[in-house]
Amino acid sequence: METQGKLTDRECAELDAHWRALNYLAAGQLYLRGNPLLREELRPEHVKPRLLGHWGTCPGLALVHTHLNRVISARDLDALCVWGPGHGAPAVLAGSWLEGTFGERWPDVGRDEAGMTRLFEQFSFPGGLPSHTAPEVPGSIQEGGELGYSLAHAYGAALDNPDLLAVCVIGDGEAETGPLAASWHANKFLDPVHDGAVLPVLHLNGYKIANPTVLARLPEEELDALLRGYGHEPLWVTAEPDTPPHRVHRALAAALDEALERITAARRAARAGGGAGRPHWPVLVLRTPKGWTGPRELDGEPVEDTWRSHQIPLAGVREDPERLRALERWLRSYRPDELFDEHGGPRPEVLACVPRGDRRLGANPHADGGRLRRSLPLPGPEAFAVPVERPGASSHEPTRVLGGMLRRILEDTEGRRDFRVVAPDEAESNHLGEVFAVTDRAWQGETLPTDRHTGPHGRVMEVLSEHLCEGWLEGYTLTGRHGLFSSYEGFAPIVASMVTQHAKWLQSARQVPWRAPVPGLNLLLTSHAWRQDHNGFSHQDPGFVDHVLNKSPDVVRVYLPPDTNTLLCVADHVLRTTDTVNVVVAGKQSCFDWLGPQEARAHCARGAGIWEWAGTERPEREPDVVLACAGDVPAQETLAAAALLREHLPELAVRVVNVVDLARLMPRSAHPHGLADAEFEAVFTRDRPVVFAYHGYPWLIHRLAHRTGVHDRFHVRGYRESGATTTPFDMVLRNDLDRYRLAMDVIDRVPGLAARAAGVRQRMQDVRHRHHDWVREHGTDLPEVADWSWPGS
Structure with missing residues (x-):
C-alpha cells in the first residue's frame, strides 16, 4: 500500500x-x-x-x-x-x-x-x-x-x-x-x-x-x-x-x-x-x-x-x-x-x-473471541485408549499416550490452525513428543543442523518463560482458539497470578450478556512432586491446585486422573469446555492401567466413584472403612494398602474410592460440581472412618470436604514438604503417604481394630524401618515395592 x-x-x-x-x-x-x-x-x-x-x-x-x-x-x-x-x-x-x-x-x-x-x-x-x-x-x-x-x-x-x-x-x-x-x-x-x-x-x-x-x-x-x-x-x-x-x-x-x-x-x-x-x-x-x-x-x-x-x-x-x-x-x-x-x-x-x-x-470480533470460536474436531478418547485386560495388568506413560491424541488434533486442525500446544521447553520432557510428528516448534531465529523439530511454521510454542507461555495461551483463547499449556507441576506457581487474573476475567465475563463464551484455559501439570526424584526437593511443589481452588467455583476445575485412560477422558472433556480454567495433574512416568476405556469414561463422568473391584466390602452391610485417593501415585499406594489389608485382615470390609474431579468433594452449594449431602454419604458413608491419600497438601481435602460430621472422621495423608533426590517409594514414605502408613491408619481408626491387629500394625512399621536402611544402602526401593502389582493381575 x-x-x-x-x-x-x-x-x-x-x-x-x-x-x-x-x-x-x-x-x-x-x-x-x-x-x-x-x-x-x-x-x-x-x-x-x-x-x-x-x-x-x-x-x-x-x-x-x-x-x-x-x-x-x-x-x-x-x-x-x-x-x-x-x-x-x-x-x-x-x-x-x-x-x-x-x-x-x-x-x-x-x-x-x-x-x-x-x-x-x-x-x-x-x-x-x-x-x-x-x-x-x-x-x-x-x-x-x-x-x-x-x-x-x-x-x-x-x-x-x-x-x-x-x-x-x-x-x-x-x-x-x-x-x-x-x-x-x-x-x-x-x-x-x-x-x-x-x-x-x-x-x-x-x-x-x-x-x-x-x-x-x-x-x-x-x-x-x-x-x-x-x-x-x-x-x-x-x-x-x-x-x-x-x-x-x-x-x-x-x-x-x-x-x-x-x-x-x-x-x-x-x-x-x-x-x-x-x-x-x-x-x-x-x-x-x-x-x-x-x-x-x-x-x-x-x-x-x-x-x-x-x-x-x-x-x-x-x-x-x-x-x-x-x-x-x-x-x-x-x-x-x-x-x-x-x-x-x-x-x-x-x-x-x-x-x-x-x-x-x-x-x-477478536476482542469478543467467543464470536469466532469453533469446536475442536476431537477424535474421542477411545481412539487412543490403551487396552486393559484386568486392573493393574499393564502400565503406560499417561502423557505419552496423550501425545498421540494431541498429534491427531494438530493434524485435524492444520487447515484451520486454531489449536496450539505451549510449554516452557518441556513438551518432550513431559513425554508429549509425538506432536512433533506433525508440526515443529515455532522458531524464527537461526537454526543449526543439530536442532530438532524447529521451524518457522510450527504450532508448538516453547520458551523458557512460564509467563510468556501462559500469556500466549490466554491471548489465543480469549480470541476464540484452543490450546494446552503443559508444565512441570513445581513451576506452575510462577503463573499463579496470571491464572488468577484470567479466572477473574472469565468470572466477570460470564455476567456480561453480550460476551460469547471463549475456550477453556487448559493447564496440564506433569513431572509432578511424587516423580521428581531426579530433580529433587526444589521441583516438588503440588500447591498450585490449592491456589486455583480458591477462585470462583463457576470457572475453576481441577482433575487428577489416576491412569492413562482417565487422562484421555479428562483431556477430551476439558478441550470441549468454555469459560473455565482447567487444571489437570497427571504423571509422565509409567503407571498401572486401572480402568478400560468404557470404565474410564464412566468414572470420569461421575468424578468420584467406588472401585468395587478393589474393595472387600459386603453387600449386606456398610464397609468398616473407606480408603479414598486422588492422584496417580496416591491411587497406587491406596490400592497397595487395600491389598495389604485384604491379605492380613481379610475379615475387614474395605471400600476403595477414587476422586478424579476434586470439586466433587465440595458441597453442591459451594461448587456446581459438588456432591449433595446424600450423594456424598452414598460414596463416603455417613459415619465410617475415611483414610484419604491425596496428591497435594492434605489440608486442602479437609477444606473442600468440609461439612457436618466429616472433619473428625476424615484422615488425610499428602505432601508435607518432605522431599529430596531419592527413590519414588522413599518420596511417599517420607511424607507418610506410603501403603504401609495407610494400612496403619486404617488399623488406628477402625473402632476395636487396634487391639486385635497390633501384630499386623507392627509388621507394617517394620517394613517402613527396613526400607529406610535398604534405600540408603542400595539406592533402590525394596523389591516387594519395586516389583509389586495388583493381586490377580
Whole structure:
C-alpha cells in the first residue's frame, strides 16, 4: 500500500477534536455525576462523593486510540488493541462510547446527554463499572490488574490470525515487570506467513504511582539500542507539555504510517517466499507528559508531567470552592460545546476518523473471541485408549499416550490452525513428543543442523518463560482458539497470578450478556512432586491446585486422573469446555492401567466413584472403612494398602474410592460440581472412618470436604514438604503417604481394630524401618515395592 501522506489541516483538526473529546469524557468519568456537558456552573452536587480512578495515563491512551482510528479507516485494517495500562480505562471507555459500541452493547448508555450522564455515573461507582479495563468494556481482552501481560496477550491474539494487527500499548511502569521483559522475545516466534502482526507502542510518561520509571529515564540512545537488541526497529514520537497538538498529531500519524508500511512489506516478502529471515518488526516509542492537558499545578506543587497526576489530580473538589472552580476550568479547556451537539451527541468532525462496523476498536470480533470460536474436531478418547485386560495388568506413560491424541488434533486442525500446544521447553520432557510428528516448534531465529523439530511454521510454542507461555495461551483463547499449556507441576506457581487474573476475567465475563463464551484455559501439570526424584526437593511443589481452588467455583476445575485412560477422558472433556480454567495433574512416568476405556469414561463422568473391584466390602452391610485417593501415585499406594489389608485382615470390609474431579468433594452449594449431602454419604458413608491419600497438601481435602460430621472422621495423608533426590517409594514414605502408613491408619481408626491387629500394625512399621536402611544402602526401593502389582493381575 502506498504511504498515506501528510495530514491536511482539516484532518489534523478532526484528530484533535476526537482526542479532546476522549480527554473530556475520561476526565468526566473520574469526577462527574451530573451536568455532563457543563451547561451550567459546576456545583458540588455535580461531583461524585468518592473520586476513584487514574488520570495520568489517559491522555496518552486517548492519543493512541484517536490515531489508530485514522489508520484503521484509511487502510481498512482488522485491528485489535491490547491496553496494557489498564488504569487508563476512562480513555478506553471514552473511545468505545464515542464510536458507539458501548451504547450498542449497553443500550442505556447511548450517545446522547442521558447516555453520557450514565457513563459518568457508572464509572468506578458501586454497581457500575470497574476502575480498570474489564470484560464490560467493548474491545478489551484483559483486565487492568494484569500488569505485565499485555504484550504476551497481543502475540497470543496474533497467532494464526494472518490478517490481524494486534497493537499493544505498554505502560512504562508495566515495562519494568518480569513477564513484560520476557515478552519482548515473542517476536522471535511470530510467523509472518500464518500469523498476524504485533505493533508494540511503548508509552513513556515518566512515572509510576510515586516514582520515576526506568525506561523513561534512560537516555534515548540507550533505550533505542535496547529495543534494537530485542529485534525491533524503533520509531520515536515525543511530546512535551507545551508542544502544540498539531505537531504531535502530524508526528504520530507519520510514525504510524511508517510502522504499517514496514509491517506490510515484511508480510508481503514472507508470503511471497522472498523473506530474508526473521523480520525486524517496528516498535513505536511514544513519550508524552503524565497527566497531559490536566491541571498544571495544585497548591504550588506541579501536577502535570509528575507522579501527582497518576490518580486524581484534583482532590477535595466538593469541599473546596477554589478546587471546584479549578476542575471546571480544566474540563472547559477541552471546549465541550465544540465537540458535542445540543443533544449531547458527538459532532460530525469528532467522528470523522472513526471506522465503521466491526472495524471499530470496540467492535472487533477478536476482542469478543467467543464470536469466532469453533469446536475442536476431537477424535474421542477411545481412539487412543490403551487396552486393559484386568486392573493393574499393564502400565503406560499417561502423557505419552496423550501425545498421540494431541498429534491427531494438530493434524485435524492444520487447515484451520486454531489449536496450539505451549510449554516452557518441556513438551518432550513431559513425554508429549509425538506432536512433533506433525508440526515443529515455532522458531524464527537461526537454526543449526543439530536442532530438532524447529521451524518457522510450527504450532508448538516453547520458551523458557512460564509467563510468556501462559500469556500466549490466554491471548489465543480469549480470541476464540484452543490450546494446552503443559508444565512441570513445581513451576506452575510462577503463573499463579496470571491464572488468577484470567479466572477473574472469565468470572466477570460470564455476567456480561453480550460476551460469547471463549475456550477453556487448559493447564496440564506433569513431572509432578511424587516423580521428581531426579530433580529433587526444589521441583516438588503440588500447591498450585490449592491456589486455583480458591477462585470462583463457576470457572475453576481441577482433575487428577489416576491412569492413562482417565487422562484421555479428562483431556477430551476439558478441550470441549468454555469459560473455565482447567487444571489437570497427571504423571509422565509409567503407571498401572486401572480402568478400560468404557470404565474410564464412566468414572470420569461421575468424578468420584467406588472401585468395587478393589474393595472387600459386603453387600449386606456398610464397609468398616473407606480408603479414598486422588492422584496417580496416591491411587497406587491406596490400592497397595487395600491389598495389604485384604491379605492380613481379610475379615475387614474395605471400600476403595477414587476422586478424579476434586470439586466433587465440595458441597453442591459451594461448587456446581459438588456432591449433595446424600450423594456424598452414598460414596463416603455417613459415619465410617475415611483414610484419604491425596496428591497435594492434605489440608486442602479437609477444606473442600468440609461439612457436618466429616472433619473428625476424615484422615488425610499428602505432601508435607518432605522431599529430596531419592527413590519414588522413599518420596511417599517420607511424607507418610506410603501403603504401609495407610494400612496403619486404617488399623488406628477402625473402632476395636487396634487391639486385635497390633501384630499386623507392627509388621507394617517394620517394613517402613527396613526400607529406610535398604534405600540408603542400595539406592533402590525394596523389591516387594519395586516389583509389586495388583493381586490377580
